[in-house]
Amino acid sequence: MQRPETGRLLEALPYGKTMLDKIWMILSEVATVPPGEQRTLLRSMLDAIKDAEFIEFPRMTTSWDRSALPHLPKWINRPRTKVVRQYAEHVIWSPELSFLSSKKELADSPWLKIDKWLKETRNFIRDSVPVRERSLEIFGDEKMLDALIGAQAFKSSLITLDALSCYYVPEPAAWERGPLGSEKLPGVCIENSTTYDVVKRFNREAGIWGFVVYGRGNGFASVVEGILPIMEEFGHSRILYFGDADHEGLEIAARGARKFSAAGRELELEVRLYRLILECGKFAESKTGGVLSPGATDLIRKADLNELPGIFLQHLRVSQEWAGYRRLKRY
Known part of the structure; x- marks a missing residue:
């Protein structure tokens, strides 16, 4: 997957054997997954980590969950680094990788291939391409x-994607101009998609x-990067949000708000629709x-929707579909 969440999943996986139910729990903590895409996304992320040789899959077919497609391993193993190691020797790192000069890298370190690519392309114009295209070229x-x-x-910005002349491609956002x-x-x-269609038609x-x-349900945080270019096109620094009036709906909004804030933008609840x-x-x-989390609580406070926390404590909700086309026209 073309996602930083793949690396976060790897970091969160403990060493040794981890069962599938635990993997699901870890995934929910590091990524916001669109409804209906959970299995496909998890398998893709696990494949990427396995291909990088950080984890092992079970070999026996009985150790795979075949209840749905794609099949998933019932467990994965993250082995600890072996005691016997072969290190790369006499490496003069490219300037972009100077942070490695004081470290010992394994002989099969992926940084060596990056270093080789940097040296081979030093005197050529490097076109900026998507991450996956550059990865295919290097590895x-x-x-x-x-x-x-x-x-x-990468997390500490010791090296950036710019150094490799590539960029992360965000999930494209479905949208319509007013x-x-x-x-x-x-x-x-x-x-959600139904209310998106209703509001879109009403706004015309x-x-x-x-x-x-369209916010893509609980995958909202993953589509934020696709919404930012739209806001930039309009010259907007603020966007409104509307979804189900329930505990999870507000937490979805809060996760998206954090990503907008990190990009210097602000998300507020669309008070009129709530x-x-x-x-x-x-x-x-x-x-x-x-x-509610502090982030969700702050969104509610700013929107003056102070009755919502009490509703959520009673495990009650109001569906966004109550904002139907006819109600919108009368409201």
């Missing part, structure tokens, strides 16, 4: 660089928002509830 493996991006060297005259109004991100006439963008479903909708039991 002969399009996934290898994905796993390496999670290493401490009508003429709405350009200066903030855009709104809608959590109402022109309440500069643009409407007020609409709280006034017109019906409460239902929720699978999630309890105390």
Whole structure:
């Protein structure tokens, strides 16, 4: 996968054998996964880590979960580094890799291939290409660089993707521009596809928002990087958000808000739409509830939706689908 989350998954995996249920738990802590894509994403990330030879899969077919596609290992093994090691010797590192000069690298270290590529292309113009394309060029493996991006060297900015003349390709965001005259109004991100379609159609006439963008459910945080270019095109530093009025819905918004904040942008709740479903909708039991995180609490406080925490403590929710097309036109 073309995601920094692959490296974070590797860092979170303990040494030794880890069962599949524990892997699922770790994945939920390091990545926001779109509904229906969990198995495909997990298998892709595990394959990338295995191809980089950080983990091992079981060999017996009985040790694989074949209840759905793609098949998943019932456990993985992250072996500790062997005592017997072969180190690279007499390496004069490229300037971009000078941080390695005081370290001992294994003879099969991926940094050696990066160093070789940097030296071979030193006197040529390097076109900027996507991460996977550069990874294929350097390693002969399009996934290898994905796993390496999670290493401490990248996290500490000792080396950047710019040094390799490549860039991370974010998930593209589905969106629609508002009508003429709405350009200066903030855009709104809608959590699920049904309400996105409704709000999008409504906005074509109402022109309440500069643009409407699809938030991809609980995969919202993963699509933030695809929304940022849209905001830049409009010259906006703030975006509004609307989803289910439930505990998990607000936590989804909070995770996205953190990513926007890291990019110098601000996310706020679309108060008008939340007020609409709280006034017109019906409460239902929720699978999630309890105390909200500080980030979600802060979003609610700024939006003056102070009744929501009490609702969530009762494990209740109001679906965003109560903001139907007819209600929007009357509201």
